[in-house]
Amino acid sequence: MNDSLVIREFLQTLLSRKGDQGAFLDNEQLIAGGRLQSIDTLEVVLFLEEKYGIDFAENGFDQNEVGSIDNILALISRR
Amino acid sequence: MRIVPQLDTYPRLVRFGQTALGKAVLLVAFAVGLRLNSGFLYPHAWQEFTGAVALMTYFPARRRLLLSLLSVLHMLLFHSMWLNSDFLEALAKAEGQATDWTLPALVAGIIAAIFLGFVRLFEFIRRVRTPSMPFVAKRPVLCLVTGYAAVLAAAALLPLSGMIRLLLWAALAVVGPYLWFFAYALKDATTKTPDGITLQLGALRPFWSSAVDVFTPVPKGAGNLRRIEARNPNDLSIAQLKAIKLLIWTCIVNASLHLLQVFVYGAPSHVLSTLGWGIPTLRVPEISVASQHSVPLYLAWASVIANFASTALYITGTGHVVIACCRMAGFNALRNSYRFLYSRTVAEFWNRFTYYFKELLVEFFFFPAFTRYFKKNIRFRIFAATIAAATIGNMIYHFLKNFAWVAEVGLWRALMGFQEYAFYASVLGLGIGISQLRNADRKRLGDDAPWWRRALATGGVVSFFALLGIFDHERSYHFGEDLRFFLRLFLIPV
Numbered sequence: 001m002n003d004s005l006v007i008r009e010f011l012q013t014l015l016s017r018k019g020d021q022g023a024f025l026d027n028e029q030l031i032a033g034g035r036l037q038s039i040d041t042l043e044v045v046l047f048l049e050e051k052y053g054i055d056f057a058e059n060g061f062d063q064n065e066v067g068s069i070d071n072i073l074a075l076i077s078r079r
Numbered sequence: 080m081r082i083v084p085q086l087d088t089y090p091r092l093v094r095f096g097q098t099a100l101g102k103a104v105l106l107v108a109f110a111v112g113l114r115l116n117s118g119f120l121y122p123h124a125w126q127e128f129t130g131a132v133a134l135m136t137y138f139p140a141r142r143r144l145l146l147s148l149l150s151v152l153h154m155l156l157f158h159s160m161w162l163n164s165d166f167l168e169a170l171a172k173a174e175g176q177a178t179d180w181t182l183p184a185l186v187a188g189i190i191a192a193i194f195l196g197f198v199r200l201f202e203f204i205r206r207v208r209t210p211s212m213p214f215v216a217k218r219p220v221l222c223l224v225t226g227y228a229a230v231l232a233a234a235a236l237l238p239l240s241g242m243i244r245l246l247l248w249a250a251l252a253v254v255g256p257y258l259w260f261f262a263y264a265l266k267d268a269t270t271k272t273p274d275g276i277t278l279q280l281g282a283l284r285p286f287w288s289s290a291v292d293v294f295t296p297v298p299k300g301a302g303n304l305r306r307i308e309a310r311n312p313n314d315l316s317i318a319q320l321k322a323i324k325l326l327i328w329t330c331i332v333n334a335s336l337h338l339l340q341v342f343v344y345g346a347p348s349h350v351l352s353t354l355g356w357g358i359p360t361l362r363v364p365e366i367s368v369a370s371q372h373s374v375p376l377y378l379a380w381a382s383v384i385a386n387f388a389s390t391a392l393y394i395t396g397t398g399h400v401v402i403a404c405c406r407m408a409g410f411n412a413l414r415n416s417y418r419f420l421y422s423r424t425v426a427e428f429w430n431r432f433t434y435y436f437k438e439l440l441v442e443f444f445f446f447p448a449f450t451r452y453f454k455k456n457i458r459f460r461i462f463a464a465t466i467a468a469a470t471i472g473n474m475i476y477h478f479l480k481n482f483a484w485v486a487e488v489g490l491w492r493a494l495m496g497f498q499e500y501a502f503y504a505s506v507l508g509l510g511i512g513i514s515q516l517r518n519a520d521r522k523r524l525g526d527d528a529p530w531w532r533r534a535l536a537t538g539g540v541v542s543f544f545a546l547l548g549i550f551d552h553e554r555s556y557h558f559g560e561d562l563r564f565f566l567r568l569f570l571i572p573v
Contacts, residue, residue, distance in 0.1 A: 056450035
């Protein structure tokens, strides 16, 4: 499975746990749009640390860097 | 059934809002909505805000630039809205300095110097994004907040007098209301594609911030404005219809607040006050416990509940007005308070009640702690980061906000008077931390759960916040009385 699908599956699980079964585009801003909250963001951080070995302590953390599939893919390719 | 119709989901209305006539109708509706809710605003604010959003509605391509221009003009012309002039005048008198034209000139000079300094710092941080960048560029917000706290401590502790003391406190008074706005701008400067300083100025206390006395950036900084800005006429029409919808909600909140004042508290200024139940405000029963002339227990409980209701309505109303202005200006911001009475957990309530204050603490305290410390133990990592935000960050935010009080009573006395808020923030942090850990692996109690389970969950959450409200005092020397009052509610003798 490619990264895009892995991330989509993870975000879909996160949303469905909140009762949100709606579809979303790769570039949809899930945090700015209010579909994901800070408590969900920390789960995204844990997922990216574990799966991709990203260390956010080094360069600081911006919630919006993990706000959409496109942003997460860009983050993975940068680090 | 919806109390307020979802105006932004009606395609014909959205199309109408894009026409010249539609825009005019929405602006008139906005002006009427603000006028009806003027109790939440300063006098004449509704005319100024309507004029400002009208400009931004008819020149959408220049929206961000107009926001910068209008916000800078607002800062300069209406500085009494954010600058504590009474404090500075009293300080000048106490230090034997002139209070004629020289004081405003001095303050204007300080404002200019601070903003020039900020622009240079912002540009420096934006330019110097290399692996070997200096610490101030790596952690600008940490440097800003600790720097401000250090100057505050120095001003309070050093044996200064005369012009130097006045200058130091005036600098603190200018930076204080901008502290967290600067923080968001510096945070944006560390990102890959930050806005330039011209657009940042629009997010440093945007004109709608003066609607209420807030130190919290709503809706966060320029980075967020960039993401939520309407991209086309359709987006703008939807955002503006959402603004009108929010103002209709505000009318309901406003009416409820008035009814509460008249029928629950029996506000003496009102003609119907004799119909009121005469429930004492929270401070009255607390003091009467201290003087051993206690009010009956049922009135004490009623006072706690009424205090929660009035605080919730006031925070909701002011937040709605600010977000309505922001949406009308073309930025589709999330609400500050959103269906918090549907919260099933303490953490969920806090997220929904004062969203932007929570976001500030999450951004500048929770994530810096979460991404750096206790990585080996996930549960403790979440708990420690929650305490860093809801307790420590919360205390830092509120103590720094009260700089004028520190000048008035001195640092040690101010710290003594802050004990009660420290207790409040500690219990809040523990409550949210435990709530997060308890619910981390559980599915949210949904609307399909039995009504009694939902009612029980919501009732528990509301009770927690209503009781905690007894201790929500930033400048208090009545901690002991408040604690006795709290214990007496549960028939615990003191």
